Amino acid sequence: MRVMVLHAHPVEESFNHALYDAVLETLRAKGHEVDPVDLYAEGFDPVMSREGRLNYHDVPDNVTPELKPYVDRLMAAEGLVIVHPVWNYGFPAILKGYFDRVFMPGVSFVLEGGDGPDKGRLKPNLKHIRKVAFVTSYGGDRFRTWIMGDPPRRMAKRWGWVTFGGWLPPTYLALYDMNNVSPDGLKAFIDKVKRVIGRF
């Protein structure tokens, strides 16, 4: 399977980057064709400009030369793994900006039957991506995060389910309270990620 691995962490020596490396290594060992999209390393610009917003509905011109490689890579993927830390109960800005700028009309969805650029019924357009997994880490513990509604888990499982083509919701692999986890615990989570991603 062609698997795109999307990553958002600025520090190569970080635990989160180690998770990214584990995902890449595991998928390659299983014979998948892997496309690593390391947003920081590639210098992805997450900021939606005035022009970007004005052109947002202009299919296909909304896919500018700057965005085209990212759209092509997404459209070529059959599987997707997203590796990111939880920041302020959400995605790091660079990953949020990736979704804002790349997941646009004519790419991740189409609007059908409307009578204006912002109108119509939303139809998902990424049905070729059959398998999706999120791999993430939190500083907060599971209970405190649950009290807050755990937005990243909901985003992954609910938004992810309707956005992509799989029968089942995306796999969600999360390590909570990671700063209080022992080195053995951290390693055990990496091993779990390898085990689960190995069955991708």
Ligand SMILES: Cc1cc2nc3c(=O)[nH]c(=O)nc-3n(C[C@H](O)[C@H](O)[C@H](O)COP(=O)(O)O)c2cc1C
């Ligand atoms: C800017 C920033 C915001 C954060 N916000 C949260 C948060 O809202 N909830 C949480 O559980 N952890 C939060 N954390 C902790 C990170 O999730 C945790 O440090 C990360 O998963 C660990 O990855 P790393 O050590 O590889 O950076 C935050 C960390 C940073 C740097």
